[in-house]
Amino acid sequence: MPTLLHIDSSADLAHSRSRELTAAFADAWRARGPEYTVVRRDLHVDQLPHLETSALHWAAADRTADEVVAPEDDQRRQEVIDELLAADVVVIGAPLYNYTVPSTLKAWIDRVHVPGVLTGGVQPLAGKPVVTVVSRGGTYDAGTPTEGWDHGSPVLQIVLGAAFGMKHYPVTVSATLADRLPDLAPLAEHARAEVADARVTLERLATTLG
Template sequence: MTTLLHIDSSVFPGERSASRTIANAFRQAWQDQHPEGVVIHRDLAADPVPHITADAWSAGHTAPDERTPQQVAAFAARLRLIDELEEADAILIGAPMYNFSIPSTLKAWLDAVLLPGRTAGEKPSVAGTPVVVVASRGGSYAPGTPREGFEFVQNYLEAVLKNTLRLDLDFIVPELTMAPRNPAMADLVPLYEASRTRAFEEATVKARDLAKRLAA
């Protein structure tokens, strides 16, 4: 039995969120391949992870028998999230771009699960686990575009997910999601529609391929 850990971080619900919509398509295709599988869904907008505190951080660098009661309580919350991450066979993350970066709720989750000596370091416990990130954005930050230099979502997540946690990282990038709602972007609507269609197709194909790979 396989387990998919699904993390959403968009502040918008349902169809109002591009990242949620595309991620749901991935999840559905995954469940079609694994009807008996387990999906653990964390909605970081509805149920935010506490931002890292001094107790939660320092507990990870303190021997268990030397932790204060406050450190023990704060670290327990981190351990629940780390356990979920380690038990997952695959990870799906919705990461919309807000002000050129990821939502603070997703950053809080990453701060909680990144633990040197366990999930990070010489032998990360989650190394090799596949993770697909739906990195939606209102405009385009692709190479060659005017705002290429403002792309801090994929660059940051590569540093954390791929280079630090050593996950097997893949992206789906729906672009120009503001075009239908912003009159100044009206000419870009066809490009938005093409990007959205491509993102749905990638979500279905990547989910099926990954499910088959893990089942082999």
């Protein structure tokens, strides 16, 4: 059965744009038929711990004699790697927190970005579709003072696209805090339109990928 791995990392369980949009993708995926299943990983609700030891960055065969890893820590890492490998399509919600990905998502990246396992001469995920939904509270347009301050989107492209070789479909919405911050209020209508357009794009991708 075609399987979607649906990952969220927003700490906002009530008003998150990234959660709203990844949910739209997952709903459109399920609508394709009962055989289209979804595996859910909510990195905020069920948080992964940060790496217990730097030895987890390496495959077991590449660790030095003094790099000891507890069996339960190796098992936790293998669980998220196997979950990623088993999926046919992946969708990841990645709000921009202080100009980068949430720490909960970074903890997941640290457990799956393992040379010799998913990258570093081997790419078992090569060609697998991954859709990232980056929601940005502000704006980072070319020519603005904050141009280049989005350090989350490049991380996702480097790890998922370049290192893993996955087919990366980035979807980005901006000014999502226009309904809360007075300085962004003039962009509120544009921000709502951008979210609506993103939903259309994601629903289309959900019906064609996999």
